[in-house]
Amino acid sequence: MSDTGNAPATPPLDRLIAGYHRFRETGWNPHRERWSQLGERQQPEVMVIACSDSRVDPSQIFDVDPGEIFVVRNVAALVPPFETTPGHHGVSAALEFAVQVLKVREIIVMGHGMCGGCKAALTQELHGAEPGQGGFVANWISLLDEARDSVAHQHGTTGRPAERAMEQAGVKVSLENLRSFPCVQQKEAKGSLKLRGAFFAISDGVLHLLDEASGEFAPVE
Structure with a gap:
């Protein structure tokens, strides 16, 4: 039986x-x-840069059909700064394609609550790890080191207030790095490209948008 x-x-x-x-x-x-x-x-008008986290699918959050948004996902929704050194620049290649070929009109960087990458950046728990044992992640999230120092100084390195501050700081870092790309600079200056920061709170399902003038995220009404 x-x-x-x-x-x-x-x-x-x-x-x-x-x-x-x-x-x-x-x-x-x-x-x-x-x-x-x-x-x-395909003719998407919007590029969304989001985290690889399985709980935050941009297509589901924005309830869009296939072909409406061009999505790039990686650990902590990070954009590296513009650089021409040899290497495999996956995010940069996707950005270049979206801006220069697809000619998207907006780029949204969307961070989220309970982000493991941002938490690891804050606690530095993977610092010194070998590649394959956390080292690849540690190297990637080192893009947040400068922002992390500011967050740690203000909020410490543990608890949800500190984690959320790190998650939202990560969005600002990616926006700043986006603006280091000449193609983005030129199109934003001409008004043909708009950059936006967003934050999705997993705990309550609320989307927040960044007001860059104030540096604050406000929930979407």
């Missing part, structure tokens, strides 16, 4: 395949004309 209480969980791939079948039935089949158009080209 089987013990249903100890039945094995459905394998992750099986759950994904089941979701794919639902998508084909309710998402793709009823909108074949739309998908046909997307097969020819």
Whole structure:
């Protein structure tokens, strides 16, 4: 007699395949004309730079259809500064494509609550770790070192107030680094590109927008 209480969980791939079948039935089949158009080209007006965190999917948060936003996700939603040194510049390449080829009109940097990358930057818990053991993450979030020092001085390095301050500071760092790219500078100066900062609070599901003049994030009404 089987013990249903100890039945094995459905394998992750099986759950994904089941979701794919639902998508084909309710998402793709009823909108074949739309998908046909997307097969020819994409024309998103907005680029969203967000965290890789599984809880903050920009397409779900903004409730958009495929083709509406061009999304780049990485640990802590970070943008590195413009540089021409040899290397694999994934975020920079995506930014260049969005701005120069797709000609997006807005770029939104969206941080979020309970961000593990920002918390690690704040506590420096991965400092000195070897690549493959946390070192890659530590090197990436070192982009926040200067902002981290300011947050730590004002709020300490533990607790939600400090963590949220770090999460929101991260958005400002990425906006500052975006403006180090010549293509962004030129288009923002001409008024053909707008940069915005946003913050999504996982705890209550509220989106906040940054007022760069005051440096404060305010909830969307």
